[in-house]
Amino acid sequence: MSDETAPVAIGELPDDATLVARLRAGDEPTFAALVARHHGPMVRVARAYVKSDDVAQEVVQEAWMGILKGLEKFEGRASLKTWMYRILTNRAKTRGKREGRTTPFSALGTDDATPVDADRFDTGGGWNSPPAAWARPDRARTDADIRRRLQQAIDALPERQRVVITLRDIEGLPSADVCNVLDITETNQRVLLHRARARVRAWLSDHLEGPS
């Protein structure tokens, strides 16, 4: 039935017009591929708006239904992904409000008191502790264990950083779309992305440092 559509790698999905046409025609493998590709990141994004992992799963399932229902009206003005995430964050916000979690995403703090790596610089802004070389830096992309644990490093990020890095770097949404979907300013988004990437780099460093 659907087992042949198990994990889908980035880049394997067809373009938006093809995807939308196939979905409208009721093509189940296309829907299965879309779910396999986006469900995980969608849960991570939803989690920032609601109280528990279970509720985040529910919100994403509801969002998928909203996506199917809205397909007829999809005009392709934004990318399919961006449109899907807009449906998701609207649902997640409504659910968060109903749960009494009223702080909007944009009003949350900067997530960490000091910028990442701040103590690595002297008062003049020079490196106190310069970055060490990575042993076989290509392992960041090829080592299966490191790649698996990279996801855990993302999960350990402060909430808003996790959402921004998921949308920008994992889902590949352009910066303007991320600002729109999350209702945050460009500056805010850049700061969150910078901090998230710096933290993930530091995590990779802990696992890859050594003579190259």
Added chain:
Amino acid sequence: MKKHCCRNISECASDVVDGCLDEADWAQLQEHLERCPPCVRYVEQLGLTVAALRDLEAEPPPAEVRDELLSAFRTWRDTGVTPYQS
């Protein structure tokens, strides 16, 4: 970029990776990188980090969630109705 110290370079490294620095900032950055190997290393490592994130494999949902969604898809396809929508 206000001042081209290493701290500022590290703070705009994310923009460098995205290729969204303006020309003036880019020129200042180049000048700094030419004489600062640790900053070159930092920018390179941040680029590798983003590359690793970009090709992280999709993490499929739990089988029971997937099956439920596919069953909902079939209902939608066959009846036009979407189940469990609040």
